Amino acid sequence: MGRLIRYEWKKIWQSRMVQGAVLACSVFILFCIYMSIMQLETYDKRGNRITGIDAVREVKKTQEVLLNQEEVNQIVKEYLDYTKNPQTSSDKKEFEFLSEKVYRTWYLPRKEQIMLIKNGYAPLFSETDMKTIFEENYRKDFAQSCVQRKQEMITYEMKNGSVTKEQAQYWMEKVEGYPIIYGKATAWEGILGGNNASWILLIMLVVCIGAAPVFAGEYQSRADSILLCMRYGKSKLISAKILATFLFASSVYIGMWAGVCEIYLAIFGAAGMDLPLEVYYLSMAVSLPLTMGEAVLVVSVLGLFVTWGITALTLCLSAVFKSAYGVIIIDTVMIFSSFFLYSEYFGYGMKHILALLPSSIDDLSFQNYTAYTFGSMTFSLPQTLAAAQIILGVLFVLLAHYKFQSHQVNR
Incomplete structure (x- = not known):
């Protein structure tokens, strides 16, 4: 054989x-x-856009950060402080209401981390700007917000006819409030x-x-x-x-x-x-x-x-x-x-x-x-x-x- x-x-x-x-x-x-x-891109600490092999080297420097409530509060507070200071804020939504300098040197190097926090707080399918979301949710339980967002998604899928009531219950049981680590x-x-x-x-x-x-x-x-x-x-x-x-x-x-x-x-x-x-x-x-x-x-x-x-x-x-x-x-x-x-x-x-x-x-x-x-x-x-x-x-x-x-x- x-x-x-x-x-x-x-x-x-x-x-x-x-x-x-x-x-x-x-x-x-x-x-x-x-x-x-070659198409990989990221930003260095000065907010400069880098691509290719240079981006690979920059990415390897990123340290993992546990997004516990203390860390989330600190980042949100820092952002809100910038938006309240006339010297570090602007009315431009494309700069997330920050001055161009702060946007480049503070926001861009942390963009994915900040977006992860924003989306954890944002209502499902929301187009609300970051400033409003952070003002409304400052000091709110981040882990619970992430859990609630998943539950809202499952409810939406059930109302949309994509899952049955039994299947929705199956997914609800899998929702976990485990700590989110950024890296x-x-x-x-x-x-x-x-x-x-x-x-x-x-x-x-x-x-x-x-x-x-x-x-x-x-x-x-x-x-x-x-x-x-x-x-x-x-x-x-x-x-x-x-x-x-x-x-x-x-x-x-x-x-x-x-x-x-x-x-x-x-x-x-x-x-x-x-x-x-x-x-x-x-x-x-x-x-x-x-x-x-x-x-x-x-x-x-x-x-x-x-x-x-x-x-x-x-x-x-x-x-x-x-x-x-x-x-x-x-x-x-x-x-x-x-x-x-x-x-x-x-x-x-x-x-x-x-x-x-x-x-x-x-x-x-x-x-x-x-x-x-x-x-x-x-x-x-x-x-x-x-x-x-x-x-x-x-x-x-x-x-x-x-x-x-x-x-x-x-x-």
Whole structure:
């Protein structure tokens, strides 16, 4: 069995199309990482905008700060004192009612930290300016305000019809008032970035290119009649093809995704791994109480599961169709369906179905309150997505095995 798996493994990798796809995807991902680093921007202590490698060095100097009530009060008081002093204030909203000098030297270097505090106090979907919010909430319990904001978001989702009453209760139980720590988690933010989730889709496409000819290629070469007449043609050989394909899919995904993570961590370091997700989603309430490191782990594991899911679907299509190119076309539509199927245009049921497609990994957000209820049990979207890929993957593999084993070779 081991020899058969190695043979099928080598057969997949010997394809020039597969080699070209892996190379092209790797080069594209490296280029995107390079561009994301060059576009990185921050501000130094003088308020000067710096980008690229200089921004990387500046980001590494950031110290973590626990936003307890004393720290929050101090920052809010300092801001309000500036706005009350005629020499350090202005009537310009674009400068947050500060003078240009104070805005550049005090506000810009602390912008994300101040915005995190502002959004913790701000009412849901509020467009109220920072000065008003801080004046109305000075000395108010910051941790409780953050909890209340999440509760308001869950209530809004329930009234909007996005979650049921039972699902709203499920999310309410997950709301925690844990202390918020501010800091820079640039490497982890880079890995979680929207474009990076799209890279998983590209990796899935590469996997599909390798998996599409596994059975369809035998039809095209008319080798299926010979293979099925061999001693283990209808048992071990088919199993070897399936196992080799999943090993190929796993190696491509793990290799490329681990490469992305290693590059970001090598450049920015692992600082910020234990920071809460609030430092990434500054303006929205976070649904799951995860740290940045835990969120990256969730995305990484889900990416592997959806890659397995699309691999199983590809094997099933490959056993049904006699053209590998037809299989790749169908896979491409499935993988990139998220770019032209907007869930907000559909009802509750269709939204929940679309969220379980492999392409949904591109839209995976920890601001999402989508949940699934089965009987008396409720599960989050990441949990249900992982379970759906496993269940459907097993079903597609069994169908692929049965279809290739039982098809009529003389037709």
